[in-house]
Every structure is written in C-alpha cells, then in structure tokens.
Amino acid sequence: MSESATPPVFEHDVPGTPPAIPPPLEDRAPAPRRTPAEEARALVASTNVGTLATHSEDGYPWASLVAFGSLETGAPVLFVSTLAEHARNLERDPRASLVVATPHPRSDVLASGRVTLAGTVERPNPELAEVARDAYVEAVPTAKAYLDFRDFSLWILGVERVRWVGGYGRMDSVDAASYRAAEADPVARAAAGATQHLNEDHADALLVMAQRLGGYPDATGATCASIDRYGLDLDLETARGPAATRIGFASPVNEAGGLRGATVELARRARSA
Amino acid sequence: MSESATPPVFEHDVPGTPPAIPPPLEDRAPAPRRTPAEEARALVASTNVGTLATHSEDGYPWASLVAFGSLETGAPVLFVSTLAEHARNLERDPRASLVVATPHPRSDVLASGRVTLAGTVERPNPELAEVARDAYVEAVPTAKAYLDFRDFSLWILGVERVRWVGGYGRMDSVDAASYRAAEADPVARAAAGATQHLNEDHADALLVMAQRLGGYPDATGATCASIDRYGLDLDLETARGPAATRIGFASPVNEAGGLRGATVELARRARSA
Numbered sequence: 001m002s003e004s005a006t007p008p009v010f011e012h013d014v015p016g017t018p019p020a021i022p023p024p025l026e027d028r029a030p031a032p033r034r035t036p037a038e039e040a041r042a043l044v045a046s047t048n049v050g051t052l053a054t055h056s057e058d059g060y061p062w063a064s065l066v067a068f069g070s071l072e073t074g075a076p077v078l079f080v081s082t083l084a085e086h087a088r089n090l091e092r093d094p095r096a097s098l099v100v101a102t103p104h105p106r107s108d109v110l111a112s113g114r115v116t117l118a119g120t121v122e123r124p125n126p127e128l129a130e131v132a133r134d135a136y137v138e139a140v141p142t143a144k145a146y147l148d149f150r151d152f153s154l155w156i157l158g159v160e161r162v163r164w165v166g167g168y169g170r171m172d173s174v175d176a177a178s179y180r181a182a183e184a185d186p187v188a189r190a191a192a193g194a195t196q197h198l199n200e201d202h203a204d205a206l207l208v209m210a211q212r213l214g215g216y217p218d219a220t221g222a223t224c225a226s227i228d229r230y231g232l233d234l235d236l237e238t239a240r241g242p243a244a245t246r247i248g249f250a251s252p253v254n255e256a257g258g259l260r261g262a263t264v265e266l267a268r269r270a271r272s273a
Numbered sequence: 274m275s276e277s278a279t280p281p282v283f284e285h286d287v288p289g290t291p292p293a294i295p296p297p298l299e300d301r302a303p304a305p306r307r308t309p310a311e312e313a314r315a316l317v318a319s320t321n322v323g324t325l326a327t328h329s330e331d332g333y334p335w336a337s338l339v340a341f342g343s344l345e346t347g348a349p350v351l352f353v354s355t356l357a358e359h360a361r362n363l364e365r366d367p368r369a370s371l372v373v374a375t376p377h378p379r380s381d382v383l384a385s386g387r388v389t390l391a392g393t394v395e396r397p398n399p400e401l402a403e404v405a406r407d408a409y410v411e412a413v414p415t416a417k418a419y420l421d422f423r424d425f426s427l428w429i430l431g432v433e434r435v436r437w438v439g440g441y442g443r444m445d446s447v448d449a450a451s452y453r454a455a456e457a458d459p460v461a462r463a464a465a466g467a468t469q470h471l472n473e474d475h476a477d478a479l480l481v482m483a484q485r486l487g488g489y490p491d492a493t494g495a496t497c498a499s500i501d502r503y504g505l506d507l508d509l510e511t512a513r514g515p516a517a518t519r520i521g522f523a524s525p526v527n528e529a530g531g532l533r534g535a536t537v538e539l540a541r542r543a544r545s546a
Contacts, residue, residue, distance in 0.1 A: 049383075051372050053326035053336035056391070058434075061334040063326035063372035065387045065438070085436065099324050099336035110322070114338045118329070161331075163358065165338070 022240035024215025031248030032230045036172035037182035040115040040164045041074050042228065045184035047103040048139040052078070054089035054096050062089055068098065069132075069139035071156065073180045076117060077132045078155040079143060087153060094121045096157060111167040119160035119176075123153065132156055190256040191227040198224045198232075198263065205267040210234050212273040213266070214245035229253040232266070295513035297488025304521030305503040309445035310455035313388040313437045314347050315501065318457035320376040321412040325351070327362035327369050335362055341371065342405075342412030346453045349390060349430040350405045352416060356424060367394045369430060384440040390452075392433040396426065405429055463529040464500040471497045471505075471536065478540040483507050485546040486539070487518035502526040505539070 034042060048067050056062035064086045069077040076098050080087040090096060097118035124132050132154055137143050146152060162174035187194070198206060206222040214222075214234060221237035231248040249262040250269070307315060321340050329335035337359045342350040349371050353360040363369060370391035397405050405427055410416050419425060435447035447455075460467070471479060479495040487495075487507060494510035504521040522535040523542070 051324035051326075051336050051374075053324075053334035055334050056370075060368045060391045060434070061326035061328050061370055062391065063324050063336060063370045063389055064436075065372060065374055065383070067383055095333045097329075097334055097336045099338060101324075101338055110338070110340055116336055118333045118335065161333075163337075 021243045022238055024243075024245065025217055026215045028213070028215040028245075031246040032252070033246070034185060034228055034230060035178075035182065036164045036166075037162070037174045037178040038185060039113060039166055040117075040162050040174055040179055041182045042185040042188045043100050043102065043113055043115045043164075044070050044074055044076065044117070046188050047100060049103075050076070050098045050100040052086050052096055052098050054086045055093040056085065056089055057092065062086060066098070067140045067143070068100075069136035071132065071135055073159075074182070074184070075159055075180075076157040077136045077139075078121065078157065079133075079136045079140075079147075079152055080155070081149075082151045082153055090121050090155060095119075096121050098157060113164070113166050115162060115164045117157060117159045117162055117179075119158045121155040121157050124156050128156070129154055185229050186255050187227065187229050187253050187259050190259055194227050194259050194263070195224045198227075202267070205270070206232075206234060209247050209266055209270040210236050210245055212270045213247050216243060216245055219243070227259065232263070294516045295511055297516075297518065298490055299488045301486070301488040301518075304519040305525070306519070307458060307501055307503060308451075308455065309437045309439075310435075310447045310451040311458060312386060312439055313390075313435050313447055313452055314455045315458040315461045316373050316375065316386055316388045316437075317343050317347055317349065317390070319461050320373060322376075323349070323371045323373040325359050325369055325371050327359045328366040329358065329362055330365065335359060339371070340413045340416070341373075342409035344405065344408055344429065346432075347390075347455070347457070348432055348453075350409045350412075351394065351428040351430065352406070352409045352413075352420075352425055353428070354422075354424055355426055360426060363394050363428060368392075369394055371430060386437070386439050388435060388437045390430060390432045390435055392431045392449075394428040394430050397429050401429070402427055458502050460500065460502050460526050460529050460532050463532055467500050467532050467536070468497045471500075475536075475540070478543070479505075479507060482520050482539055482543040483509050483518055485543045486520050489516060489518055492516070500532065505536070 050066060050068055051063055052066045054062050062085060066078055066080065066086065071077060097116050099114055099116045101114040102112040133147065137147065159179055160176050162179045164174055165171040206224055207219060210219040210222040211217050216236055216238060218238045219236045222234045225233045225235045229252050231246055233246050234244065236243040236245060247266060250265050253259055253262050323339060323341055324336055325339045327335050335358060339351055339353065339359065344350060370389050372387055372389045374387040375385040406420065410420065432452055433449050435452045437447055438444040479497055480492060483492040483495040484490050489509055489511060491511045492509045495507045498506040498508045502525050504519055506519050507517065509516040509518060520539060523538050526532055526535050
C-alpha cells in the first residue's frame with residue numbers, strides 16, 4: 001500500500017511551530033498515515049488550480065495562477081493561452097514548478113498541506129495529447145468551450161522533483177519515481193462530505209473514539225478535521241486545553257465506497273473497547 | 274480615488290471566455306470600478322497567504338506557499354525560516370514574484386481575481402525593519418511566537434512589475450508607481466460579511482436594484498457576488514438565462530463604516546426609480 005516506508009522528515013522549515021498541545025494520557029501506537037508521496041498525489045488529485053512558476057523574459061521568476069489536470073502518473077497537464085505570460089515563458093524556457101495547496105485549508109493556511117512539483121514541460125505526442133486533453137477536461141469541464149482554440153497549447157509537466165509540506169513540522173522531499181508510483185488517495189474526493197457528515201451526525205462516536213482509541217480519555221469534545229484512506233484526524237477539547245489525535249482504520253480503504261464501513265467499524269471498536 | 278484613469282485592457286489572456294450572457298434591456302452608464310492598481314492593492318490587502326516564485330539552485334523556478342504582510346506602499350513583507358528552500362533561493366538570487374489570489378473565490382477560480390507582483394527582495398534597514406515586522410505580525414498574528422527566532426529573516430519585496438487579472442477578459446499591467454500610489458480598498462475586509470448580510474436579509478432590495486438601476490427589468494432573482502468601495506456586483510436570474518450587472522454607489526465609500534449607508538441609499542434610490 002505505502003510504496004515507501006520512509007517516514008516524514010521533521011525539520012524546522014515553515015514559519016512558526018505548532019501550538020503546544022496536551023499529550024495523550026495513554027500511549028497508543030501511532031496510527032498509519034499516507035506516505036509523503038501519497039500525500040503529494042492526494043493534493044494534486046484534490047483540486048484543479050495551482051500556481052505555476054516560470055522564468056520570465058526579464059529574468060525574474062514569474063508566479064501565476066493556472067488550472068490543471070493530471071495524468072495517471074500524477075504529471076500535471078496544462079492548457080494555456082499562448083498569449084498568456086506564462087505560456088510565452090514556457091515556450092522560451094520549459095523549466096517550471098507548480099505548487100498545489102489544500103483547496104479548503106484550515107484557518108491557519110501554513111498548517112495545511114501543499115506540494116511543489118518541479119520539472120520540465122513538454123508538448124505531448126498526438127497519442128498522449130488525446131489522453132492529456134481528456135485529463136484536462138475531466139479536471140476543468142469548462143475547458144470544453146475552448147478546447148479547439150488554436151491559440152491554446154497543451155503541456156505536460158514532467159515531474160523531476162517533489163517537495164511536500166503537510167503543515168508545521170510535517171514535510172519531506174519525494175523522488176520522482178516514488179511520486180509516479182504512488183496512488184492518489186481513492187477517498188480524497190469523498191473526504192470533505194464524509195467529514196461534514198461525521199461532525200453533524202456522529203459527534204458522539206468521534207468522542208468515544210478519541211477517549212478509548214485515541215489516548216485521550218479526558219476528551220470532552222471531538223470533531224473530525226480530515227479523513228484519508230488510512231484513518232481520521234480528530235481535533236479535541238480537553239480540560240487540559242485543545243488537543244488532537246489520529247485514529248487508524250482497521251485496514252486501508254481502497255475505494256471511496258469503503259469509507260462508511262471503515263468508520264462504522266471504528267465506532268463499534270471504540271464502543272466495545 | 275482613482276489615481277489612474279486607464280481602463281482595464283481587454284485581451285484574450287486567460288483560458289476560456291466568459292459564458293455568453295443576455296445583455297441588459299436598458300442601457301445604463303457603466304458603473305465605476307476600482308482601477309487595476311486599486312484592484313491589485315485590494316487583493317494584497319485581502320489575505321496573508323500567497324505563492325512565491327524564486328530561482329532554485331538547480332536553475333528551476335520554484336513555487337512555494339508563503340505568509341506575508343504588506344507595507345503602506347503595498348510592498349509585501351516576508352518573514353521566512355532560513356532553512357526553507359525559498360529563503361535559501363532569495364539569499365542567492367533576490368529576484369522573486371508573489372501571486373496573491375482572492376481568498377474566497379467563486380467556484381470557477383479562473384474567474385476570480387489574482388495579481389502577480391515581481392521585483393527584488395531586500396533586507397530592510399533597522400528602522401524599516403521595525404515597521405516591516407509590525408506589518409507582518411498584523412497580517413500573521415501567530416508570528417509573534419517566532420518573531421525573535423534567529424533563523425528567520427525579514428525581507429521586503431520591492432515591487433517593480435505588477436500584472437493583475439480580474440477574471441475572464443479583465444486584466445491589466447500596472448506600473449510600480451501607480452501600484453504604490455493606489456489605495457487598498459477600505460471596505461475590502463468588511464466586504465465578505467456585508468455580501469453575506471445582503472444576500473441573507475435583503476434579496477428583495479438587490480432584485481429591485483437589478484431591475485431599476487441595473488438595466489435588467491426582467492430579472493427574477495439577484496444575489497450579491499462582491500462589494501467594493503465603488504459599488505456592488507450582482508449575479509442575476511432572468512427568463513433569458515443567468516446574467517450579471519454592476520450597480521455603482523452614489524459616491525465612493527471611504528471607510529468600512531460607510532458601506533451600510535451607501536447600500537441603503539442604493540436601495541432607496543432603486544425603490545423610488
């Protein structure tokens with residue numbers, strides 16, 4: 001499942017440190033998490049807008065907003081007006097990087113995930129162009145209206161270097177092969193809806209999970225902050241102050257439809273613990 | 274208020290064209306808008322997160338997320354860990370650009386505003402450093418916790434080139450002097466709350482504005498899409514399909530507190546039109 005066993009490297013690389021939180025009262029084995037390569041793929045799969053950096057004619061690095069799709073390898077597909085500055089930049093110098101950030105970040109955006117993919121753009125051959133165009137339209141349905149415009153060009157960013165930041169102290173570099181080989185999280189698209197459902201209708205179950213499986217028997221409130229194929233991240237209230245924990249599923253979820261069963265199993269396990 | 278009379282240049286520079294919308298049934302003088310320089314300043318004032326492009330050591334342009342504050346001149350202030358890749362890049366090559374996008378974009382993000390500020394970063398002298406640090410903390414209050422860390426450095430981006438994109442077909446380049454001289458919109462911070470209030474409690478007034486002041490007597494529904502110091506942008510429903518119009522205030526609003534009075538005046542004027 002996890003194609004790489006490398007744990008995230010912890011380093012002091014982003015502004016600030018997380019606020020000190022009360023530690024768990026009971027030791028628990030750390031819940032499984034996505035690998036950095038999987039985190040990177042999940043981010044790229046989760047949205048269709050990123051910021052591109054290119055070399056501008058006057059020598060400055062140029063940041064601009066772009067829409068993108070992605071191939072099965074996770075390579076971003078760009079479809080840009082040849083009149084746009086970033087398109088002219090790519091014609092002159094194909095080196096680029098794309099940063100993709102969590103589309104619905106927490107209020108503290110530097111605590112949210114983002115990834116930079118650096119590499120060289122190429123125009124696809126006719127066969128790949130068809131695949132790339134389909135991938136772009138799947139991500140950006142409004143593109144159908146201008147897909148045949150002659151002043152737009154299709155580019156694929158060949159990813160050579162990946163830098164993922166998950167938030168304060170969670171970050172890693174990912175080699176290009178691991179990035180290509182990793183799976184985008186199959187529950188990524190369903191996660192926001194599932195999170196909302198849990199918080200609205202199952203706050204009681206979340207609290208029991210935190211108390212009996214999450215190491216915080218003194219939790220007085222629990223809300224789900226995020227869901228991925230490996231488990232739930234919970235924000236907690238305790239008499240000792242706000243805290244957070246992570247609860248792992250019994251086994252990784254391999255399709256969006258499996259999320260419900262995995263969560264129900266967690267709730268049952270918590271209640272009988 | 275408008276420091277430049279240059280209207281936005283319309284060009285085919287972003288993917289796609291706006292969907293064709295039914296034209297107004299009554300001609301109206303175009304409502305006043307922010308100048309491109311004012312749009313750029315409003316965007317920079319509206320959020321504390323952007324994407325920075327720098328030159329990486331291996332020659333690639335490097336895109337990464339940063340928090341920022343800004344000086345009264347609109348110059349972005351960065352406060353970055355010297356261990357972060359973008360910080361190492363700036364030490365080696367001070368050329369950079371920062372893209373700032375509308376924090377709460379519409380669902381079609383390419384229809385939303387964004388601006389690229391390109392220039393050269395400099396370390397401020399001690400006097401300016403104090404002002405810059407205050408500006409950064411005002412924008413990023415959590416920075417108080419690491420303001421005295423020795424492995425963080427303060428940079429000011431001296432803005433040399435500005436490219437603003439307001440959405441489909443609304444864009445312009447802004448010279449550095451106009452950018453510096455323009456005012457950030459005083460209602461920018463209050464706009465989201467005011468928009469929500471109008472939509473929740475005054476949908477009837479918005480509809481009358483659209484019908485009697487906006488050139489769409491056949492509008493059957495109106496919601497406020499955005500508010501700025503010069504007026505309201507309305508999204509409309511009509512029997513001819515979805516449409517949009519803009520209604521100008523009687524005079525520009527010069528402080529956030531003036532928004533309510535200006536909107537009430539519009540509603541009265543519409544009802545007596």
